[in-house]
Amino acid sequence: MNQQLFEKVDQYISTLVAPEDTVLQETIQSLEEASMPQISISPTQGKFLQLMLLTCKAKRVLELGTLGAYSTIWITRALPADGKVITVEFDPHHAHIASQNIAKAGLSDQIDLRIGKAMDVLKELIAKGEEPFDFIFIDADKPPYTEYFELALQLSHPGTLIICDNVIREGKVLDENTHDEKVKGVQRFNQMLANHPGITATIMQTVGAKEYDGMAIAIVK
DSSP states (O other): OOHHHHHHHHHHHHHHHOOOOHHHHHHHHHHHHTTOOOOOOOHHHHHHHHHHHHHTTOOEEEEEOOTTSHHHHHHHTTSOTTOEEEEEESOHHHHHHHHHHHHHTTOTTTEEEEESOHHHHHHHHHHTTOOOOSEEEEOSOSTTHHHHHHHHHTTOOTTOEEEEEOOSGGGGGGOTTOOOHHHHHHHHHHHHHHHOTTEEEEEEEEOSSSOSEEEEEEEEO
């Protein structure tokens, strides 16, 4: 088994059940043109998020880490017409490109793009008494994943589904002596996930077009 095979199988799956339309393809292309990192989720992961959204009948979604809005578009397309997404992006340049992609997708009315530190925006939403979210997708900087999750819990209700991306880091989470801050961040997060009394959670390994990684999936009790 090798990465080349994983990519071919991922392509097989996405062609069958998660094909990209022109909007999604141009969103990925826009990252290249804007010299942004190509770290969006894959099409099969986008379809997976859609299935999870449909499973919990989500109408209100919070996303941390917009990048070029590729995942945001997948997510929003799974919502009913009155569904809303608040998505948070730290980098103003990324947010500008994301805003253009959201407009091209015809989803500007459903997506509220906030620019700033995720920690600050989360605290602001809590302070303002924001209505709880049905679905939360965390795909932002890794060192404060634990803190993001704890704040996200304050914006949830029983049954809220929380998915956190990139929590296996090509297996580097097994290295107890790592000096990589991203790895240490998800190690701390994964340990918290295992011991948190307010959720039921698991971690799924992911392979495919992207690097070997994993997603944490939690349901709020």
